[in-house]
Amino acid sequence: xxxxxxxxxxxxxxxxxxxxxxxxxxxxxxxxxxxxxxxxxxxxxxxxxxxxxxxxxxxxxxxxxxxxxxxxxxxxxxxxxxxxxxxxxxxxxxxxxxxxxxxxxxxxxxxxxxxxxxxxxxxxxxxxxxxxxxxxxxxxxxxxxxxxxxxxxxxxxxxxxxxxxxxxxxxxxxxxxxxxxxxxxxxxxxxxxxxxxxxxxxxxxxxxxxxxxxxxxxxxxxxxxxxxxxxxxxxxxxxxxx
Amino acid sequence: xxxxxxxxxxxxxxxxxxxxxxxxxxxxxxxxxxxxxxxxxxxxxxxxxxxxxxxxxxxxxxxxxxxxxxxxxxxxxxxxxxxxxxxxxxxxxxxxxxxxxxxxxxxxxxxxxxxxxxxxxxxxxxxxxxxxxxxxxxxxxxxxxxxxxxxxxxxxxxxxxxxxxxxxxxxxxxxxxxxxxxxxxxxxxxxxxxxxxxxxxxxxxxxxxxxxxxxxxxxxxxxxxxxxxxxxxxxxxxxxxx
Numbered sequence: 001x002x003x004x005x006x007x008x009x010x011x012x013x014x015x016x017x018x019x020x021x022x023x024x025x026x027x028x029x030x031x032x033x034x035x036x037x038x039x040x041x042x043x044x045x046x047x048x049x050x051x052x053x054x055x056x057x058x059x060x061x062x063x064x065x066x067x068x069x070x071x072x073x074x075x076x077x078x079x080x081x082x083x084x085x086x087x088x089x090x091x092x093x094x095x096x097x098x099x100x101x102x103x104x105x106x107x108x109x110x111x112x113x114x115x116x117x118x119x120x121x122x123x124x125x126x127x128x129x130x131x132x133x134x135x136x137x138x139x140x141x142x143x144x145x146x147x148x149x150x151x152x153x154x155x156x157x158x159x160x161x162x163x164x165x166x167x168x169x170x171x172x173x174x175x176x177x178x179x180x181x182x183x184x185x186x187x188x189x190x191x192x193x194x195x196x197x198x199x200x201x202x203x204x205x206x207x208x209x210x211x212x213x214x215x216x217x218x219x220x221x222x223x224x225x226x227x228x229x230x231x232x233x234x235x236x237x238x239x240x241x242x
Numbered sequence: 243x244x245x246x247x248x249x250x251x252x253x254x255x256x257x258x259x260x261x262x263x264x265x266x267x268x269x270x271x272x273x274x275x276x277x278x279x280x281x282x283x284x285x286x287x288x289x290x291x292x293x294x295x296x297x298x299x300x301x302x303x304x305x306x307x308x309x310x311x312x313x314x315x316x317x318x319x320x321x322x323x324x325x326x327x328x329x330x331x332x333x334x335x336x337x338x339x340x341x342x343x344x345x346x347x348x349x350x351x352x353x354x355x356x357x358x359x360x361x362x363x364x365x366x367x368x369x370x371x372x373x374x375x376x377x378x379x380x381x382x383x384x385x386x387x388x389x390x391x392x393x394x395x396x397x398x399x400x401x402x403x404x405x406x407x408x409x410x411x412x413x414x415x416x417x418x419x420x421x422x423x424x425x426x427x428x429x430x431x432x433x434x435x436x437x438x439x440x441x442x443x444x445x446x447x448x449x450x451x452x453x454x455x456x457x458x459x460x461x462x463x464x465x466x467x468x469x470x471x472x473x474x475x476x477x478x479x480x481x482x483x484x
């Protein structure tokens with residue numbers, strides 16, 4: 001293991017994104033190319049809801065282990081982004097506008113009854129990682145946001161062009177995210193470049209980002225297995241009408 | 243165990259405050275009656291700093307276990323109160339103005355090197371309680387704030403009247419707290435009155451408040467033992483100059 005310069009560490013992180021981010025997953029290509037049925041889009045939105053709903057819990061878990069007031073203050077803005085300033089505001093509420101717009105019952109979505117076990121386990125592994133690994137690794141695991149503005153752009157353009165059941169209004173979640181993700185990932189990237197100062201820490205940072213890419217990837221694997229090929233949803237999981 | 247009405251539960255909680263809140267502790271009487279030496283006031287402020295510093299960690303721990311966006315949003319205001327909106331703002335920064343004003347070195351205070359083990363263990367027990375007990379008990383353990391406006395009023399008036407080394411400026415922490423504590427304890431009291439609906443839950447709520455009173459009480463016990471009577475500070479603890 002050699003010590004990377006901060007610029008080399010950043011390059012290695014971006015290389016992980018280029019090879020492992022879920023933008024490369026076949027289900028993402030189907031989704032934004034208009035190849036999904038409405039039921040498959042519903043299944044995606046319903047499962048992804050659990051990820052959205054757990055993000056503030058993940059972020060509060062990170063704040064809860066951080067003894068630096070300045071970092072807690074910075075990270076707190078993520079709670080604001082997701083839970084909002086009042087009822088109906090914030091990323092989770094905007095995600096529910098998407099599931100509403102797709103014709104899913106809100107009580108059914110938030111009950112998590114139709115969730116794929118693969119989604120649940122992946123999301124819970126992410127929360128556990130943030131609670132149990134070092135603060136440096138917890139912060140590094142957020143760095144998939146470096147790559148999210150690009151996937152969000154593709155997803156919005158592709159979904160609006162290809163699905164008559166998707167509107168700009170129902171995709172309002174994605175309008176808000178790119179500037180938030182940019183601000184957050186700038187902070188996290190700067191943090192890991194300044195704090196990962198040994199080869200061991202740098203390897204841990206790289207592994208944290210690989211881990212997080214695996215979380216997102218395996219959520220799409222679960223969707224593909226259940227709803228595309230072999231189209232074999234486990235007992236209890238959401239069953240599309242189409 | 244009988245089921246209490248919400249009003250009876252509130253009365254039982256207030257009765258615990260009347261019997262167990264640290265306003266009744268001899269060290270509190272000494273502090274606000276002007277009977278403490280400067281070194282004893284310093285020891286109090288230095289030890290209490292750790293409690294202040296851990297409050298956002300405690301509150302983020304509570305948010306991290308809460309699956310209701312509305313409660314997380316409400317509880318988030320406590321993070322704002324303690325960590326502030328920017329550097330130098332918030333309750334922790336204001337507490338450090340107090341320790342500065344008392345002539346303590348800021349690096350020494352924040353290093354926690356002079357902390358009494360009794361303080362450390364009590365504060366850590368509080369954080370652990372919030373992480374490990376039910377959400378209802380975690381929320382109930384915050385209810386000592388029902389009683390804090392009264393103690394803060396006594397403390398400020400008594401300290402300003404009795405110590406020439408204490409100024410209104412150095413006590414700015416206490417100016418801000420009563421309205422924050424009122425808002426927070428109104429929310430928490432309403433929550434426990436609505437959610438503790440079985441005798442078992444109500445007993446757990448009452449026990450949580452008793453536990454929290456014990457945390458605050460034992461912090462003053464540790465101070466009294468180390469700095470008043472028998473005045474026997476453990477090895478490594480802060481040694482006053484006077």
